[in-house]
Amino acid sequence: MNFLLLAAEGATELPMAVSSGTNWFLEHAWIVPLLPALSFVIILFFGKRMPKKGAEVGIAAVGLAFIFAVITGVAWIDHRDNFQPSPAAEHAVVIDGSVSVGDQVVLAAAETPVDGVAAEGTVGEAGAEAEAEHPTVAIHKSTTWLHNNGVGFDAGILVDGLSVLMLFVVTLVSLLVHVYSTDYVAGDRGYTHFFAFLSLFTASMLFFVLSDNILQMVVGWELVGVCSFVLIGHWWEEKANSDAAMKAFLTNRVGDTGLLIGVIILFFTAGNGSFDTLTINSNIVNGGVSHTALVVAAMSLTAAVMSKSGQFILHTWLPDAMAGPTPVSALIHAATMVVAGIYMVARLYPVFFEGMQIGGSSINLLAVVGAITLVFGGLLAFVQNDIKKVLAYSTISQLGYMAMALGVGAWTAAIFHLFTHAFFKACLFLGAGSASHAVHSFDMKKDMGGLKKWMPHTYRTFVVASLALAGVFPLAGFWSKDEILSGTGGWGLFGGTGGNGSYTFMLVMGTFGAALTGAYMTRVIYLTFHGEFRGHGTPHENGRRIIVPLYVLATVALLGGLVNLPPGFITGNHSSWQERFGHYVEPVAGYFPHIAHATPSYSLAIASSLVAFAGIGYAYWYYFVKLDNLAKATGESLTELPDGFVAKSGVARAGHTLLVQKYYLDHLYTDIIAGTTKGAIARAANWVNQNVIDGTVDLVGRTSVKAGRFTYDKIDQPIIDGIVNASGSASNAAGDGFRIVQTGKIQQYAALLFAGAALLGGVLVIVLSL
């Protein structure tokens, strides 16, 4: 009991412990990223000679990785429930309060309230937890990557609920995307190349989520960025596509600067010269790190999240990234790339939790960025004609939800939303790809409409995923979105409880976002699948390799929310079905801040559902009722009402223009920021080049010429050449002299030999006799 500390917010401070791994699959989780990495190498070198052009290797590797990830997940569930750290280890670490990083180090919380002996008082004081949970024991294995001047750089894996979850999500979505791509990019020029980089993309993300230190995370982060660059620019022959790839890469560079600054700050302050994630996290949780440093680190890392996870003002690359093939978009938006930012916040959560004082405030940078992003992204989705761009803005909006949830302290809700969003968003993207594959275009207004008739499977799965995205009960999105909304704690004003603070602003934005989500998805469904077909030719439903992934994802989107039923939803003896996701994913350990769980309220769930239905209902009325009737009356296929708001009201028209111009952010970046700085920088650089650099170069050149001339005339010719010539003629003369002896007569040689020997013998005798 004496090693329990009380933290500021009154929660139990769970100590660290060291233990060895318990399960082969958990200890060898690094095999999961290794498989696709190997597949990348194999496809790159041998893919073109294979019967399926390398696709089979990619599918096999990712499939194996998926199976491995599932087994790892099962192993983790067993480990989470049954593994108890050994008592000896508790003491070893609790005494010095720090974590030793070694070959086989496992951080764990040592308190074991399950046996009912310990923590009676302390857990009672914590109060927030209904049941006293026993700690999670993360498995940490690392090896020295390189060692230089006392600073060791480790490489290793950190396996806990979060990383195991990500392994599952990434491998599942990637596997389905691989299968889908065999049909979607069939016959493409870069087919093999495409599959190679799909594998590398998957491997990078898996590598990233298993990282046990922040340096390794930076490596994974950049690898993911490079892969996205390659895949977005897959059809680089068109200028727009290569521009989009470049834009994605450069926009991410902006945030990467923040990431680097954050990592450096953490290395020196929280890590005390170590990159190890657990060391950093536990040092912060134990309160030994300067608050100022944490604030700066958290803000720098937020910049990284803004670029990587498409948060508002650095989100502009994400819609342009739609230039890549659709399976890549699905992969980027669901499993890899954009969720990397969210994952990074979740992994380094203590930095944000302490740095931004999430636990006790009602407003902070991350939450504000997320809240603004979710509304602004949602609004932009309304004016897009390209089905993929709508989905891209929808992703931005949903990532806003996740960032906001992390910002308000609803960690589990954010990760849960990441999980559910991965599936329904992948399903939507693959569905959009399926539709566009049939009509050879992404433009909903020009080339789609009425596809329901020809593509029933795509339609069905797309609607299910849209409903899940809109948060309709009881689909996956409902549970995760509702958990985020209750996690804001803002509902406290209206009788709800829980959450970390009272983030009322975030609650309002989140609820408004729910209405937007429902409305723009209804718009997409009408424009794509209803009304009359506006394209050319007759569209056809796609083959099984495209349809089956859609159904798999739609099923998960339908049922995925059930893994984290809120407490109190099913009362009675079914508590083992509640909050399973949070139980297995959320760390309860000394390296993690205490997460306050909001108490879900029926009133909030009903209210937010009503708002979402209001959004859906309005859009339904606009498109399915008014527009459809008008279209039937006039006999043409319409995409908007001729006498709608935009046509009638000047304010609405201005707003519409603002949205079409994407808040003029692209103009700001390319024309104003890049345009003004570019010219000035170029002129300054030119001046420096002409006057300073060229002058220096000229001076150096002229001096060199003079020095060379002097050396040639005064040193090279008389001295060096003189010596060489003299030695030559000396050898010549000596040769002429010695030539006389060379008679060719063997006996004369022998005579000389014996004479020499006799002479030497004589010398020897004289020397010895002296």
Next chain:
Amino acid sequence: MLLNQFLLLAAVLFCIGVYGVLVRRNGMLVLMSIEIILNAVNINLVAFGALTDNVGGEVFALFTIAVAAAEVGIGLAIVLLMYRNRRSIDLSEADLLKG
């Protein structure tokens, strides 16, 4: 034991051998002179071996004889080839090494 007598004998033989090598023009005789030089050395080896009561001297002498046999084989072959090419074994005519 009178070591000097053996050493003197060896020295005399050696000088005879050297003289033969240097002066004789007949290749065969030069080869024979070389044999004399080698045997002068052998006498020395055996003499010193007997003086120090060490059998190594005799053993070395035996080795020298074996090597001399091989050497004479090569020498005879050279002389034979020289005769075939020039119909003569006069060493003073063999001056192709002249520089």
